[in-house]
Amino acid sequence: MTSPDCECGRLEDLAIVPMGHHDHVFRTLDIVQKRGMPWWWLYTAVCNACGQPWLVAQEERHNDLFILRRLDPATTELLARDGVWPSDFDRYETLLEIGRAAGHSVRFCDVADSPLLHTVADLAKERPGICVSELASLLNLDPTVAADLARQVESESVRITFDAG
Ligand SMILES: [Zn+2]
Numbered sequence: 001m002t003s004p005d006c007e008c009g010r011l012e013d014l015a016i017v018p019m020g021h022h023d024h025v026f027r028t029l030d031i032v033q034k035r036g037m038p039w040w041w042l043y044t045a046v047c048n049a050c051g052q053p054w055l056v057a058q059e060e061r062h063n064d065l066f067i068l069r070r071l072d073p074a075t076t077e078l079l080a081r082d083g084v085w086p087s088d089f090d091r092y093e094t095l096l097e098i099g100r101a102a103g104h105s106v107r108f109c110d111v112a113d114s115p116l117l118h119t120v121a122d123l124a125k126e127r128p129g130i131c132v133s134e135l136a137s138l139l140n141l142d143p144t145v146a147a148d149l150a151r152q153v154e155s156e157s158v159r160i161t162f163d164a165g
Helices: 073-082 092-101 116-126 132-139 143-153
Strands: 014-018 029-034 042-047 053-059 065-070
Touching: 014 092, 029 053, 053 092, 065 092, 092 116, 092 132, 116 132, 116 143, 132 143
Parallel strands: none
Antiparallel strands: 014 065, 029 042, 042 053, 053 065
């Protein structure tokens, strides 16, 4: 399955590729299928050099990472035949956890006017009642900043537990 013309053989099965350093990996990857809303970050791609399929998550709101999972033939066939997507990257929170575990973090100077508000709202919709302390940890924010953001996005449909700040 490896080819000298692509990076697939050098990538981990779960690979993290920072945006801006992704051209050499993505030059052979062709998008096959987008998951569609609400999973706007998710698609499958196949390498046009070696044929390796990948599940790709584009985490561009916070850490600016591509997160790739190597797909085995069974998973690939299940998706192609029955439309069953692997659930690895279904939750945006998972992408943030992977980025955090890999040591990526982004500091925003002006948090009030940033994608952070959308991210906080989406995390709270994925997991109603998520704690401010968890948001702060996932997003690598000061707890008081996280609490401030949470207050701005909290509503009937966006429930957040204020346990910090
Ligand atoms: Zn390849």
